[in-house]
Amino acid sequence: MVRSGDREHRFEVEVAATDRERAKGLMFREEMAADHGMLFIFEGEGDRYFWMKNTPLPLDIIYISAAGRIVSIAADTTPFSEEVVPSGAPARYVLELNAGTSARLEIAPGDTVSSPSMAID
Secondary structure (H helix, E strand, C coil): CEEECCEEECCEEEEECCHHHHHHCCCCCCCCCCCEEEEEEEEEEECCEECCCCCCCCEEEEEECCCCEEEEEECCCCCCCCCCEECCCCEEEEEEEECCHHHHHCCCCCCEECEHHHCEC
16 A cells, blocks of 8 residues: 555555565566556565666555655566666665556655555554
């Protein structure tokens, strides 16, 4: 769930918690339902770097602190790009959604994210 002001947005996410799952991510996926995404879980908080190699879906990449606060959003990433997309701040979690979702729902840095998988309610 993403809490943005007084609004709550729920997403059904696949969880990528192992090195293998995180390395594959959403590569090779050609479609994803509007209310779905992928949640990446890392062992600790740190600078994160993602890329879109082998990923045909344009995505919003949302970087989230260990406390569950959105620290940055890379909106409308370019499919298949090998350009590095940095978090710009320490993050423990990363949520990938279809491109344009953050803008459409007015999700912004400072909003909070919670999930049973994150152990943040």
